[in-house]
Amino acid sequence: MRPALYKFLFLLIIGWSALLNAQPQIQHWQTANGGRVYFVAAHELPMVDIGLSFDAGSARDATSGTANLTASLLTEGAGQLDANAIAEHFDQLGAQINSSAGRDYASLSLRSLVDPQLLQPALDTFKLILQSPSFPANAFERERQRVLIGLQAQEQNPAALADRAFYRALYGDHPYAQPISGTTQSVGSLRREDLLQHYRQYYVADNAILTIVGDLTHTAAVEIAEQLLGQLPTGKRPAALPEVSPGDEQYIDIKHPSSQTHLLLGQPVLRRGDPDYFALYVGNHILGGSGLISRISEEVREKRGLAYSAYSYFLPMRVAGPFQLGAQTRNESAEETLQVLRATLERYRNEGPTAEELTAAKQNITGGFPLNIDSNSKIAGYLTMLAFYGLPLDYLDHFIDNINAISSEQIRSAFQRRVDPASLVTVRVGNAP
């Protein structure tokens, strides 16, 4: 066998296991210029996941689509390197790089082996992308055209159309209303300078969160944090996003030549760190968050055969993220399915879960907890979530207790206070009669 494999076996035996510990041991510090760093040592595999997140998602767009295009331009040119050179640098090392933007944050990530011959050159290029992106004019124009093609693809996809209409209706004038990739009009009007401005304002140390999960010592992690964040200007974090004002009941109908109607219902409800979070999370697990055995799936799919997928979820965000119910059904059944979704929600909101349902949900969530943190990439995901939303670092330590503490009455109360069936947004995309 090859030497690399021997090394791996050796590590398996003597390695200190981040994943076998009850919870990942999170080390946290700040760089001199204010960058927040979160590190979990995981020595079983000779690899590392490095992630940077900035409060620079589409909620910060001056023109809709800016954050998305800024993130995709980072790998298109940096320092003296063009897109080909950047891609070559990473590919030759077997390193993987990603950049993307969501509504709340933009992220840039690197996965590499920890062999210094591979990791250091990967970090050098990663650093260049982060600190000196050049936003080349030709790449800007090409990527803008590709975004426009992507928008045309969304227009032929009923699920994408429904999603865009849903956010627009829920959020009105709030920044969350805008689609992450922008609109044909807004992307058409973007200039390269808009991206530079977005980058300069938001990709700064005080607005940065760095997560590191992998086979590194604390000293090595500190060194990497300095390399990546030390040269960024301190800058400052943007002002808090505006709160979401509650909206009115709305019906949005979009004609589309599809055989199914896509249904979405919902309203803005939940931010990260909300005191009702655990009640709504466990409550929704029973309503529509636990696959085939949830109430919504039972009513829509198992009892009536109306849809392949029927669900509900709360998406907690910086400020009130959406509560959403959804299903797709043949056009003739759109009205029936909508009624079933509404009736299932209303009944659950009135009655709350049964004792048996609550016990089953707790068993499922707590019994499956080890699956949530069984890989470096899942731990990295949790780190980013905790760090970005400012949740306590012992969040995972108390997760199971927090779930077990929830009562049926708390769930009923939380749903009655937070979900208002009289002001739901309903989106229908399809060809229903």
Place this chain on the structure above:
Amino acid sequence: MRTLAIILLSSSLLLACAHSPTAIQSEGLVHETRLANGLKIIIKEDHRAPVVVSQVWYKVGSSYEYGGLTGISHVLEHMMFKGTPNHPPGDFSRLIAAQGGRENAFTARDYTAYFQQLESSRLPISFALESDRMRHLTLDEEEFAKELQVVMEERRLRTDDNPQSMLWEAFTATAWQASPYHHPIIGWMNDLEHLNVADLRHWYQTWYAPNNATLVVVGDVEPEAVIALAQQHFGPLKASTLSPPKPQQEPPQRGERRIIVKAPANLPYLLMGYKVPSLKTADAKWKPYALDVLAAVLDGGDSARLPRELVRGQQIAAGLGAGYSGSSRLDTLFTFSGTPAQGHDIAALELAIKAQIKRLQNEPVSSSELARIKAQVTAAKVYELDSVFYQAMQIGVLETVGLDWRLLEEYPQRIAAVTSDQVMAVAREYLIDDSLTVAILDPQPMDGSSASPKATSTLRH
């Protein structure tokens, strides 16, 4: 999935240790054995986290189907959650959920697989329930009628309302005339409409047996304990007499095939596929690996030729991919799929792809390209260990298409051994016009009016 856990678990304890397992073959962390009834068991130890994934793989999928019954393997996969005499419909899922588990199933051309992910001490519930439904499925008439509606909704969602999926379906049905890879995995809608419970019962009895299955377990487990547990639950099941599927070998293609699919859409879409061998069917062992390298030269990372030259350089494609997977039971396709960039049409995109192929046939790939692919494969071999599910998946696929999980171990060396001459050789042998199928999506107006002249002009060649 839904049942009475208590009865099941206590009866299983009484049976424990009643049989001694057959010999175990171990190589490093992987252990293999076979029960007397033919059930193959492959266990891979991964003690990184206290979790386990358990997968049961059946050698049946859409490539085992024939006309009139397409989609039956996938419908049966859905019905596997609809109960046995011991467990009413829904019990399976409820019992797994009560143990904190996650579960699902998937159907492909060459396999149908069922899985549970659990905290590692909870493995017994998985074996108890999987062994029960391996031989004792109820297949109730009313449950079937409802579930068939669900599958039809799934077909509408995945295929009928997605113009690119419609094109893929027509494309594979054109490329394969005799081969069962002709059929869509989800089945033709009309075949679904005429399926009945008797068809399913026959399909279940034909293929669901321990001697047609592989149990793959990866995670924080002790192999002897897993084998004893498997013996206890699966050991009592009777083997079947299996008739392997007919070969249904595709006759040689004698000339290019070209189709057009019209569907409401904004964007045209191009598919090109060349007939190529798989790991199972190749006449020389190195060829599938050379095809893998060929695919990576074109599309293995952002520095590969397609993104570098056609997306960024000539800017002919807005998106473009090349694909090959050697893990199939029968000959397969080396595919190209793409959308033209603004200002270019399908014909230009096709010409640009053909030029790339010509270059591969005439010029050796560079040593730096080969070095890059080798580095990527070496790194990917480590990265894939971050997921127990993926590790189990790789083992299950290879075993179920009739190959050997040991191929995974030798994969990096096989890729490293591929020469630029071999890449050129497979490009010359297989990427030829006479075995090419081309499919083009001709976008129709979304509002139902007749096609615009612009849309049809993309079809000129």
